[in-house]
Amino acid sequence: MSQRRGERAPLLPDPPHRPPVAAIPSRALSRAHVWGAGLLAAALVACAAAVTGAAAPRGADAPIDHIIVLLLENRSFDHLFGTYPGATGLGEYSGKQADPGGVTYPTLPQPIGRGTEPDPRFPADLPNAPFAMLRFVGPYDQTGIPVHTFYHMQRQYGAGADGTPMGKWVAEGTSGGASMGYFDRAASPVQWRLADEFVLLDHYFQGIHGGSFANHFYLISATLARYREAPERYRAQLAADGSVVRDGEVDPDGYVVNNLDPPYAPQRVPEILTTPQTVPTIADRLDAAGVTWRWYAAGWGAGADAVSNGLVPHHNPFQYVKRIMETPEGRGHIRDASEFVVALRAGGLPSVAFVKPHWKDNAHPWWSTVGAGDRWIGEMVRAIMASRYWPRVAVVITYDEGGGWFDHVPPPVVDRFGLGTRVPALVVSPYARRGLIARGRYDHASILKLIEWRFGLEPLTERDRRAAAFLEAFDFSRPPRPPAARP
Numbered sequence: 001m002s003q004r005r006g007e008r009a010p011l012l013p014d015p016p017h018r019p020p021v022a023a024i025p026s027r028a029l030s031r032a033h034v035w036g037a038g039l040l041a042a043a044l045v046a047c048a049a050a051v052t053g054a055a056a057p058r059g060a061d062a063p064i065d066h067i068i069v070l071l072l073e074n075r076s077f078d079h080l081f082g083t084y085p086g087a088t089g090l091g092e093y094s095g096k097q098a099d100p101g102g103v104t105y106p107t108l109p110q111p112i113g114r115g116t117e118p119d120p121r122f123p124a125d126l127p128n129a130p131f132a133m134l135r136f137v138g139p140y141d142q143t144g145i146p147v148h149t150f151y152h153m154q155r156q157y158g159a160g161a162d163g164t165p166m167g168k169w170v171a172e173g174t175s176g177g178a179s180m181g182y183f184d185r186a187a188s189p190v191q192w193r194l195a196d197e198f199v200l201l202d203h204y205f206q207g208i209h210g211g212s213f214a215n216h217f218y219l220i221s222a223t224l225a226r227y228r229e230a231p232e233r234y235r236a237q238l239a240a241d242g243s244v245v246r247d248g249e250v251d252p253d254g255y256v257v258n259n260l261d262p263p264y265a266p267q268r269v270p271e272i273l274t275t276p277q278t279v280p281t282i283a284d285r286l287d288a289a290g291v292t293w294r295w296y297a298a299g300w301g302a303g304a305d306a307v308s309n310g311l312v313p314h315h316n317p318f319q320y321v322k323r324i325m326e327t328p329e330g331r332g333h334i335r336d337a338s339e340f341v342v343a344l345r346a347g348g349l350p351s352v353a354f355v356k357p358h359w360k361d362n363a364h365p366w367w368s369t370v371g372a373g374d375r376w377i378g379e380m381v382r383a384i385m386a387s388r389y390w391p392r393v394a395v396v397i398t399y400d401e402g403g404g405w406f407d408h409v410p411p412p413v414v415d416r417f418g419l420g421t422r423v424p425a426l427v428v429s430p431y432a433r434r435g436l437i438a439r440g441r442y443d444h445a446s447i448l449k450l451i452e453w454r455f456g457l458e459p460l461t462e463r464d465r466r467a468a469a470f471l472e473a474f475d476f477s478r479p480p481r482p483p484a485a486r487p
Helices: 043-052 077-081 150-156 176-180 189-197 212-221 282-288 300-305 338-346 370-385 444-455 462-466
Strands: 066-072 199-201 244-246 293-297 334-336 352-356 393-399 425-428 436-438
Touching: 066 212, 066 370, 066 444, 077 189, 189 370, 189 425, 212 282, 212 444, 282 293, 282 444, 293 338, 300 334, 334 338, 338 352, 338 370, 370 393, 393 444, 444 462
Parallel strands: 066 352, 066 393, 199 436, 293 334, 293 352
Antiparallel strands: 199 425, 393 425
């Protein structure tokens, strides 16, 4: 269902250490059932038919030659769009947060800043409810970073004393009441304007509970990276009931559920996944079909200085893949983000392009801001609209994961790894419907599904096989729309 409506940067700073917490029961499943039930593939056609009254066209017949994914960092749907008119937002939430003992907080704990101390910009007596961040900080003001690891995040979904889900967000966090803050149109004017003019997906979820690496790798493979040989110091330990005895980057079955840097240089931290990954990725499908693709990452062109020039290695998933990193042809698919705009202007844009901004512009709390991410999106969309490619392009704008910011919608359970928190997602295209709020259930595997649908590719795992492409966002029966003005 749908509803209308120049200077060299310093090394990326490390966020503060986050202590381990217990997790909800997470019992190991057999390998045959790891990628369990999700949306039926038939939903791909059904969603489109619900809007258009007719079946979607075959992918090969769609007037889309280029799919571009702009991928930012660590913001939940409610955090950026919770007050967007008509969306499934904060107006539907009336729950209260409960403390670790299960008692409702009289007021939210004072938000924690970029460290471990209370942030003096916020009062110590905020009501126990989501609150407007712009009352206390601006869109370009840096904030602390809420905890958002694999086991933490699942605990946050628990009910409060009033029985309302998502009531343990504060108690299972490490940032006081900060994670209950949200922004509105004034902080993200570009994204809200794009929602007005194009399509907002308001039930789009991160694929995997927790943080960045797992979701980036999932975006290219529809699965998690494996590290069966992980040292003991990286491994989580679970009790018989599934609760966490010791948190870690790798779960007991060898799946990498939190962040480790790649086996290939450049790296930022000494915690490294030393085993190159060999599972099939979307790159294998595209290469076999002769479809061009690139992963554009800011800083990559600087080589050994890539991190100081904008690269975040654990946001660069093909840097973990053996076939890509150990052949000149493979490495040639990873390019500096500056080359993306050059390709738009001069020609040479691949059929599939993933684009990652400089860490200062990726919206990640601690080192970037909501305002910086919104500005970058505006710059990229303006360049796309001004290019020769606009008449036959589909742009997907989304965030890798929710970053620990509150969202009131409990994620659907498809297996023990996800889905995770709802995140913002926009579809911008000359064939996108105007002002549509798309209600279908999607996640990062839906991007893979869209690519597979358009270019006739086989799925990678059960996750993308069962996912739905967001075809309800498009109307291919009309001529392409001209570019829209941005704020």
